[in-house]
Amino acid sequence: MAVTSNKQGAAMQLCMALPENFRRQDFLAFHRRDADQLSEHVTEDSLLKGVVWQGQPACLSLFFTERNVSVTLDADTAWSADGQRTLEAWVGHMLGLTQPVAHFEQRFAADPVVGSLLQRQAGLRVPQSASAFEAVAWAIIGQQISVSVAIAVRRKLIQHASLLHASGLYCHPDAQTVAGMDEEQLKALGFSRSKAVALLGVARNEELVALLAQPVATAEQAEAVSSRLLAVKGIGPWTVSYALLRGFGWLDGSLHGDVAVRRNLQQLLQRPEKLSDKETAEWLRAFSPWRALMAAHLWAQQSSAGY
Structure with a gap:
């Protein structure tokens, strides 16, 4: 480069x-x-x-x-x-x-199910948030609501933080800024109580915030971040896998609980019935250590922006 x-x-x-x-x-x-x-x-x-x-x-x-x-x-x-x-x-x-996208595409180029999909979407990478904390915040906000509603809540959080650059652009708040907010303020911005507790639980945990500032390049590092995040009340496996993907570029999280992943996999497999979390997890397992990258290709069937 x-x-x-x-x-x-x-x-x-x-x-x-x-x-x-x-x-x-x-x-x-x-x-x-x-x-x-x-x-x-x-x-x-x-x-x-x-x-x-x-x-x-x-x-x-x-x-x-x-x-x-x-x-x-x-x-x-x-x-x-x-x-x-x-x-x-x-x-x-x-x-x-x-991201080792060429290696991934070469490995599964001849796969009868996904080979043609990977060829059509060759070069697909997973765009990253500006920080791991921003990715975690978005993952928490996006739990079990539509993308449009999540975007509106995120916008209110950014406005409330009031970190304004001379260019006129607002900045997504960092952990220190969010840590200074309280539960009632976040609820007024559209957060549910559980999401407010989760976001504050991350932002006020100095050891976790320090961990989020470090890169994740190994399974051991990913597990360390996962275990710390899962210990925060209101954070589950989907939130962790999404945050690892968008915040660290960790491509082996299993997004089997993602609604769009399951829906688009059903379409790819031409299945008349919806796939369960268990079936989707089993299918994605074959693509380890690139399960999340495969999930991103499923997202891209519908939108290049992903979630």
């Missing part, structure tokens, strides 16, 4: 090469979910996203060409010597550039 960089005032700029089969519309669709564009402004070839960087509001700008992405992080911060490397790794993670 070729990178060039320069500093301009308080901004760091990079230019990164993209893989030949990079599906930028998948990435942009994921960040286009909220039509109000309060925190993310998306066009056909760009994303401007409000983020919290080193505790302060910042703006991440990504401008895509066919084979490159120009990156600017406008942040009121003193850049360390490894600032370029940190920004490069973060953006590469968000874009899913380190």
Whole structure:
């Protein structure tokens, strides 16, 4: 991945090469979910996203060409010597550039059930949230409600946090900001009591927040995050698998409890009856250690944005 960089005032700029089969519309669709564009402004070839960087509001700008992405992080911060490397790794993670999608597609290219699906959706990567905490928050908000309702609740949370960058974009609150809220405030934003308890349980757990700031690259690390999250009241297996997928790029979580995954698998298998959680888990097991990536391909049958 070729990178060039320069500093301009308080901004760091990079230019990164993209893989030949990079599906930028998948990435942009994921960040286009909220039509109000309060925190993310998306066009056909760009994303401007409000983020919290080193505790302060910042703006991440990504401008895509066919084979490159120009990156600017406008942040009121003193850049360390490894600032370029940190920004490069973060953006590469968000874009899913380190995900072994070619290996996965090659492994199952001849599969009679999914081979043609993978060929049609070649290069599919799982776009990442800007932080693992943002992914966890979205997973909690999205429990057992429609995407449109979840988007509205997320928007209210972002507005309530009032982390506004000079660009005019609001930033998704970090754990420290959410920890300062209380249950009644969250309920007023549309959270159920159980979801408010869960989100605060994560945000106020300093050890868990520190763990969420670390990468997950092994099954042992994924298990450590899973066990800590499952210990929080109101968080179950679906929330954990989704957060691991969207926050860490961990591709082996089993999303068998996801309604869209079960529905689209039923369509793929041409089954007249709905599939149970158990049947879906059993089917996904054959794709380990890429079960969640297979689930993302099932999502993409319906929408490139996924959930």
